[in-house]
Amino acid sequence: MADKEKDGTGTGFPFDTMAPLSSLMEKQGEAMRALFGQVTSGHSPGTATPIASLPEGMEPSDFGDLAEWTKASAEMQQMWFTFVMGQATKVAAKGASGKNLLDPAQWLLVSQSMVKTLPEDILKKGAKATGDVMKFWQSVASQMMSGVGEIAGAVTGSIGADGTSKLPRKDRRFADKAWSENPAFALLHQTYLMLTEYFQQAASNMEGIEDDKKVQLKFAVNALSEAMSPGNFLLTNPVVLKRTVETRGQNLVRGLRHLIADLERGQLTHTDPNAFILGENLAATPGKVVAQTPLYQLIQYSPSTKEVYDVPLVIFPPWINRFYILDLTAKKSFIKWAVDQGITVFVVSWKSADESLKDVVWDDYIRGQIEAIDTIRERLNVPSVHTIGYCVAGTTLAATLAVLAERDQAEKVKSATFFTAQVDFERSGELKHFIGDDQLEMIGQLSPDGYLDGRYLAATFNALRGKDLIWNYVINNYLLGDDYPAFDLLHWNGDVTNLPAKWHNDYLRDLYRDNKLVVPGALHADGTPIDLTKVETPTFVQAGREDHIAPAESVWRLTDHFKGPLEFLLAGSGHIAGVVNHPDAGKYQYWLGDKDAGSLSEFIERATEYPGSWWPHWLEWLDTQDSKKVTATGKRKPGGRGDKVIEDAPGGYVKSR
Numbered sequence: 001m002a003d004k005e006k007d008g009t010g011t012g013f014p015f016d017t018m019a020p021l022s023s024l025m026e027k028q029g030e031a032m033r034a035l036f037g038q039v040t041s042g043h044s045p046g047t048a049t050p051i052a053s054l055p056e057g058m059e060p061s062d063f064g065d066l067a068e069w070t071k072a073s074a075e076m077q078q079m080w081f082t083f084v085m086g087q088a089t090k091v092a093a094k095g096a097s098g099k100n101l102l103d104p105a106q107w108l109l110v111s112q113s114m115v116k117t118l119p120e121d122i123l124k125k126g127a128k129a130t131g132d133v134m135k136f137w138q139s140v141a142s143q144m145m146s147g148v149g150e151i152a153g154a155v156t157g158s159i160g161a162d163g164t165s166k167l168p169r170k171d172r173r174f175a176d177k178a179w180s181e182n183p184a185f186a187l188l189h190q191t192y193l194m195l196t197e198y199f200q201q202a203a204s205n206m207e208g209i210e211d212d213k214k215v216q217l218k219f220a221v222n223a224l225s226e227a228m229s230p231g232n233f234l235l236t237n238p239v240v241l242k243r244t245v246e247t248r249g250q251n252l253v254r255g256l257r258h259l260i261a262d263l264e265r266g267q268l269t270h271t272d273p274n275a276f277i278l279g280e281n282l283a284a285t286p287g288k289v290v291a292q293t294p295l296y297q298l299i300q301y302s303p304s305t306k307e308v309y310d311v312p313l314v315i316f317p318p319w320i321n322r323f324y325i326l327d328l329t330a331k332k333s334f335i336k337w338a339v340d341q342g343i344t345v346f347v348v349s350w351k352s353a354d355e356s357l358k359d360v361v362w363d364d365y366i367r368g369q370i371e372a373i374d375t376i377r378e379r380l381n382v383p384s385v386h387t388i389g390y391c392v393a394g395t396t397l398a399a400t401l402a403v404l405a406e407r408d409q410a411e412k413v414k415s416a417t418f419f420t421a422q423v424d425f426e427r428s429g430e431l432k433h434f435i436g437d438d439q440l441e442m443i444g445q446l447s448p449d450g451y452l453d454g455r456y457l458a459a460t461f462n463a464l465r466g467k468d469l470i471w472n473y474v475i476n477n478y479l480l481g482d483d484y485p486a487f488d489l490l491h492w493n494g495d496v497t498n499l500p501a502k503w504h505n506d507y508l509r510d511l512y513r514d515n516k517l518v519v520p521g522a523l524h525a526d527g528t529p530i531d532l533t534k535v536e537t538p539t540f541v542q543a544g545r546e547d548h549i550a551p552a553e554s555v556w557r558l559t560d561h562f563k564g565p566l567e568f569l570l571a572g573s574g575h576i577a578g579v580v581n582h583p584d585a586g587k588y589q590y591w592l593g594d595k596d597a598g599s600l601s602e603f604i605e606r607a608t609e610y611p612g613s614w615w616p617h618w619l620e621w622l623d624t625q626d627s628k629k630v631t632a633t634g635k636r637k638p639g640g641r642g643d644k645v646i647e648d649a650p651g652g653y654v655k656s657r
Contacts, residue, residue: 169193173231173467178238185238188230196225219430226466231475240479247481254481262477267455268462270473270494275486278650282488283324285336287649288638289349291375294356295368297349297651298375301335302639303632305342310628311414312344312376313386316369316393319350320457322495322654325580326390328488332582334615341619342629344380344636348372348393351653353498358450360500362399362507366525369393369400373412379635384414386622390579391550394421395511398532398558403525405534415625417540417618419579420550423532424557425515430464430548435508443508447501454496464548489576518561536564540621542614544571544578545591556600567621568595568603571614583613590614 167180167190174180174189203221206214230236234244234252243251262269276282287301315335317323326347327335338345348368351357369387376385389397397416404410422428446456462469476482516522520531539562543555552570559568571578572588581588593607610617630636639645 169197173229176239178242182238185236188236192228192230199225223463223466226471229471232471232479234479237475237479240475243480251479251481255478258477258481258484266453267458267494267496268470268473269477269484270469271487271490272484273491273494275484276488276491278324278655279648281329282491283322283327283650283654284330285327285333285339285649288645289647289649289651290346290379290638290643290645291372292646292653293368293371295351295360295364296372297351297646297653298372299347299349299649299651300379300638301339301345301347301649303342303344303636304340306632307629308342308344308632308636309622309626310382310630311384311386311626312346312380312382313338313388313622314346314348314372314376315388316348316372316390316397317350318391318393319365320392320454320497320499322492322497323347323349324650324654325492325576327650328492328580331584332488332580334580334582337582337615343386343622344632346372346376346385349651349653350497352454352656353451353500355449355451357500359502361503362396362510362523363526365393365396365503366400366403369396370404370412377412384412386415386417386625387413388417388419389421390419391421391575392507394418395423395517397421398423398535398562399517399523399525399530401535401537402530402532403528405536406528406531410535410537413537415538415540415622417542417622418555418558419542420544420547420555420575421541421558422550422554423561424518424554425512426557427551427554428512429551429554431460431512435512440505440508443501443505447504450501452499452501452504454498457499458494458496461549489580518557532561533563535562537562538564538625539566540618541566541568541595542571542579542618543568544574546572546574547578549575553600556603559595566595568593569614569617570600570604570607581613581615583615586612588612590617592617 167186169190171189171193174193178185179189180186199221200218203214203218206217209217231239234240240251258269285301287299289297290300291298315323315326317326327333330336335345335347353360373385373387377383387397389395397418398421401410401413401416404412443452443456446452477484510516510523517530518532520533521529523530539558541555541558543550543552545552547555556568559566570591570593571581572590573581577588589609589611590613591604591607591609593603595603597603597606634640635643637643
């Protein structure tokens with residue numbers, strides 16, 4: 001560890017943990033110096049070749065006064081120096097306190113773990129192809145730099161009527177016309193796409209490795225190829241190059257400011273951090289915290305109708321995220337919508353883990369769910385509740401139902417709804433790439449105080465969609481220097497929670513890797529064996545057709561294990577948008593069909609498609625379970641006369657970091 005914590009600068013700051021980011025800015029500094037050379041000489045740096053690699057329409061005269069560039073460079077150097085010195089002080093303080101010196105730089109660590117999975121053979125076999133392509137590139141590069149566009153047309157496709165080449169390989173990262181109107185940039189990105197295809201094909205055709213290792217290999221190759229995109233660097237991105245010239249380097253000044261802020265917080269920023277305030281424009285549905293334990297707060301929302309359904313609803317959100325994914329802005333909030341339909345809604349707000357939760361395991365979350373159910377039953381004097389389990393909390397809800405069934409207490413739950421939740425992990429998708437022995441060992445190393453910093457988990461999910469959730473923002477935030485958008489969903493996505501390390505490792509090993517939950521009696525909770533086949537609770541299962549976190553095929557398998565009445569619904573879109581789809585938005589669609597079909601593909605083949613949100617259909621289903629309504633009085637209105645509550649919603653736990 002000590003060697004890894006040296007960055008070569010003499011500060012002791014572990015820049016290796018943010019290497020792609022810091023290295024990126026170092027390369028931008030080199031690019032700035034190269035641009036200075038272009039300004040002063042009118043030639044490519046270090047050559048006598050006239051500039052032909054600038055974006056179309058740009059001339060050396062566009063660079064303006066050299067003093068402006070010098071000012072921008074000096075400002076960047078000062079910001080970086082100040083940041084480095086500040087980090088050196090922090091590292092020294094951590095060392096003195098005996099804390100782990102490894103600062104969170106989550107998506108890099110994910111990348112580093114993926115590099116270890118690459119077999120040497122694929123690199124050796126790829127070397128010749130890479131060399132062949134580079135030789136070809138070099139053979140035409142000098143002509144290209146002289147502006148011979150016909151060569152690019154011959155190599156990358158025919159020349160169109162507008163003078164640009166019709167490129168054979170399409171990728172939205174290179175959709176801007178600047179990538180195709182200049183032959184050099186056309187050749188560059190087309191070569192990159194060709195090499196990417198080669199390495200991906202080589203990974204797919206690799207022999208002598210197990211299927212699961214091959215899947216991991218393909219994922220690693222894809223992730224690394226995304227990091228190598230020419231769009232990620234100033235001198236190989238014509239759009240960024242043009243912006244840099246237009247702003248005299250001020251975009252890089254803003255970008256460095258963004259980078260330093262992200263390095264300090266140890267997390268890639270996706271949205272304006274000051275645009276949303278919990279309780280005001282996010283998680284703002286009125287309610288009260290009516291109960292609290294060291295693990296969670298229980299929130300009850302105030303009714304907005306005179307009458308409400310007699311059976312209340314409790315929502316168990318995933319503890320890997322903040323609960324307000326279901327209570328975003330009013331126009332997106334599932335919680336507000338459900339309250340407006342006359343449902344008495346409760347939600348569990350899990351506490352972000354700290355050292356006090358280091359011993360929390362599977363049993364504690366199941367006990368917590370049962371305890372919340374009992375608290376609501378007693379509070380409202382009702383025999384049963386409706387339940388919703390989202391993602392991993394749905395997995396735990398399935399175990400909770402099995403425990404209640406084993407104890408002859410199944411009647412406490414009137415119905416169970418599962419939002420994109422898995423119980424059978426045989427085909428659990430891309431996340432399996434992160435549960436090998438190396439990854440489990442890494443998680444253990446990153447949890448010295450008994451909990452896993454949520455930024456690492458956020459990195460894992462970001463890595464699943466690196467183009468959209470990592471490199472897109474590297475380009476926009478660090479290179480183009482764009483201002484952050486105000487987007488509630490992205491704000492939530494970056495509002496991470498810490499996880500009890502012991503339970504997180506058990507979850508990955510026992511459920512994801514070993515798939516024990518579907519083996520009767522293989523797992524226990526609170527001294528009770530778990531057998532999903534004993535669950536006869538009426539169940540509603542929702543899956544997202546494009547879900548890459550909990551694939552629809554994996555969610556479907558719940559239908560093979562529960563024995564009670566069950567309805568399966570397939571929603572358009574993915575893990576979040578497939579769930580959070582307010583009827584007023586008029587977006588997406590859903591499918592209903594035969595839940596007794598032999599497979600998901602058979603279900604889809606015979607299913608009927610319906611436009612828009614699936615929420616109203618779910619409400620109809622809920623109404624069939626128990627349609628009785630009562631007046632919204634007494635403790636149906638939390639915080640009323642004689643009702644002792646703790647604090648206003650959204651509570652303190654959701655704000656803890």
